[in-house]
Amino acid sequence: xxxKTTAPPRRRTTLLVPGLALAAVVAAGIFFVNRDRAAxxxxxxxxxxxxxxxxxxxxxxxxxxxxxxxxxxxGGDTAGITGVSVEAAMPSMGHATSELPGTAVGSGRYRFHxxxxxxxxxxxxxxxxxxxxxxxxxxxxVTVTR
Numbered sequence: 001x002x003x004k005t006t007a008p009p010r011r012r013t014t015l016l017v018p019g020l021a022l023a024a025v026v027a028a029g030i031f032f033v034n035r036d037r038a039a040x041x042x043x044x045x046x047x048x049x050x051x052x053x054x055x056x057x058x059x060x061x062x063x064x065x066x067x068x069x070x071x072x073x074x075g076g077d078t079a080g081i082t083g084v085s086v087e088a089a090m091p092s093m094g095h096a097t098s099e100l101p102g103t104a105v106g107s108g109r110y111r112f113h114x115x116x117x118x119x120x121x122x123x124x125x126x127x128x129x130x131x132x133x134x135x136x137x138x139x140x141x142v143t144v145t146r
Contacts, residue, residue, distance in 0.1 A: 042055075045140075051131070051138060052073075055067060063115060066113050069127065071110070085102060085128045086102065086112055086127050088117055088124065088142070089124045090124075095119070099128065120146065122144075123144055125139065126138070
């Protein structure tokens with residue numbers, strides 16, 4: 001009696017290995033293309049009885065960042081505003097950052113540079129407004145994902 005030995009099918013292996021390699025290359029490409037992509041700019045608006053603010057964050061992220069905001073009295077007047085500063089707090093973790101003073105760049109417009117968000121998560125950004133009518137503060141929620 002002679003027995004016939006058949007070789008295992010190689011077709012599956014032949015197609016599986018290149019297919020997995022191609023999937024790995026595509027996944028790596030998607031990761032590297034998207035890892036440095038900036039988040040969408042954030043525009044936050046809030047107000048109190050005395051003032052309205054609009055905050056522009058190029059990207060709500062950790063590390064050093066630039067922020068610009070506009071502030072006006074509820075009626076729209078900016079003449080009585082004498083200074084603005086911002087600070088951030090993460091109540092869920094008990095974190096807070098130092099206050100950053102703003103640099104006036106126009107009527108009611110201020111710029112800030114520094115580290116506000118040392119880690120990702122939900123933060124409260126507090127805008128402190130100094131004005132002839134007295135101090136005011138407005139808090140805005142910010143989600144930092146990167």
